[in-house]
Each structure stands twice: as structure tokens, then as C-alpha cells.
Amino acid sequence: MEQRVSLVTLGVSDLRRAKAFYEQLGWRGQEVEETVFFQAGGQALVLWDRSKLAADAGVVAGPPGEFSGVVLAHNVRSTEEVDELIGSAVAAGGAVTKPAAATFYGGYAGCFADPDGHLWEIAHNPGFPLADDGALLLPDFGDAAPPLG
């Protein structure tokens, strides 16, 4: 299995609302068959009806829990961008779940929930370099990283 994620699909209860939220943040995508596809680097971020997504994956949709267990992070190049982006998310209808603040690893980050509760962390992490195209390249953690196994 190659180490990559081709698509991240977020189940949503109101596709119009979800699409409008991401569009207000500047994302541009394509809608086909009541599904919105955004090119996001080398993968696609997809918005699709939550019940259909559950059925397609062969699981019971059930009511959303308090925490999905998944957090998406969007890293930026400065602390100012963190504040700006969280401000934009709030203006677009997102809810701050954690105000931006300095982090233990020497960065600066905050979190918001999109209209369906999907969590995004917006972070400036000087230890995780971003390529010109925005790709995140993990550093070699070296001695801080014990052998896996």
C-alpha cells in the first residue's frame, strides 16, 4: 500500500451550506451528482451527503457523535495567517473550538468546526516545512523518535 490518501470525504447534512462554507474560504471545486469535489494538492476533498456516505461505506450513519475522531490540519507560513484564516472561517459560519494560541512545539494554532462539525486545525509549525506548492514535508525527528516497532 503506497503511503497516500487519494480522497478525504466529509459527510454533510446540507450540501449547499457545506459548499458555501468552503467557497467562502476561497475553495473552488466541481459539483457532480450532488457531490462536491475540490482538488486539494495531490488529493481531493469531497463533500457528500452523510447518510449516503455511510451507506456507501457499509456502515450505519447513526447520529453524529460529539467528536468524529478525525482532525484535518491546514498549515500556513505565519502566525498572522492562522489568525486571518480562523477569522475567515468564523465569518463563513464556522465555530472556533480552540482559540489560536502558542503551542507546546513552538508553533501557533487554533481550531474551528465547519458547519457539520468537521474539525480543522490551522497551524503555523516552524518545524514542519511547507514546499512552494504547500506540500508538508515531515522532518527527520532523529533522536526524538524512538525506533518504531
Add this chain to the structure above:
Amino acid sequence: MEQRVSLVTLGVSDLRRAKAFYEQLGWRGQEVEETVFFQAGGQALVLWDRSKLAADAGVVAGPPGEFSGVVLAHNVRSTEEVDELIGSAVAAGGAVTKPAAATFYGGYAGCFADPDGHLWEIAHNPGFPLADDGALLLPDFGDAAPPLG
């Protein structure tokens, strides 16, 4: 906001078990401070304690729901690879939630849950080309895609 996801962090209840699952699928990463980081294309897939992840995002962890509302997809280049990979996932301790079968869009896909219930779809979708490095490039849906807005 640039259209990209820097990290996808999966909350897990047993980091050893989760790490072993992805390692058995061939993933190689680095562990630091009880967090496992896998380089995955231009982003990182991260495994971290579910309660810590919730706290870090400023939300209540609560019990996992029946469906997280998020599905990760891993697209491959052939139907055979779909079967092989789902077989490997089962051997590693995953649970098939949807057996691989032909899809309405002319592809072939199946889904499994990792040991924490995180859902993966393994798909061969001839309509979504993969670059040599595995990056997924959305096609132009053209007339099938109504104007956004």
C-alpha cells in the same frame, strides 16, 4: 486559504495497535511523543490518542459514534490491487464494511475499518487518473458539473 490538507490526524484508543496495523500494510513512519507521523504524499497521516486529539481541538471526546462522518479513500491502478489491499487490511486486523464490488461510476471499490473504526475505501476509478507519484488529479467533469453557486 490554499486548497490543501496538511495533516489528517486519526484519533486512536491504542497507539501500539494502530501503528502495527498501518505498518503491516507497509506504511513506515516516525514516532515522537506518543504520536506516529507517516508521510503520505504531500501531507502527513498522523495517529494520536483520541482523547488527547479531542482536547487539543477543544472538543469533548465522548464515546465514538457509529459513523465518524469521514471516509478516507486510497485509489489504486487496478481492480486486482483493490482485492489485494483489502485482503491485506483484513490480515492486519481490519474489518471489511463493504466487500469490493463494481461501482456505479464504472470502477471497483470496497471499504474496511481500521482497528479504531476509521473507514478506508480502496478504489479503482478509471475516471480519476493517478500520477506516477500516486497523486489524484480530478478530471474536468464538464457538462456533468452544473455551475457552482
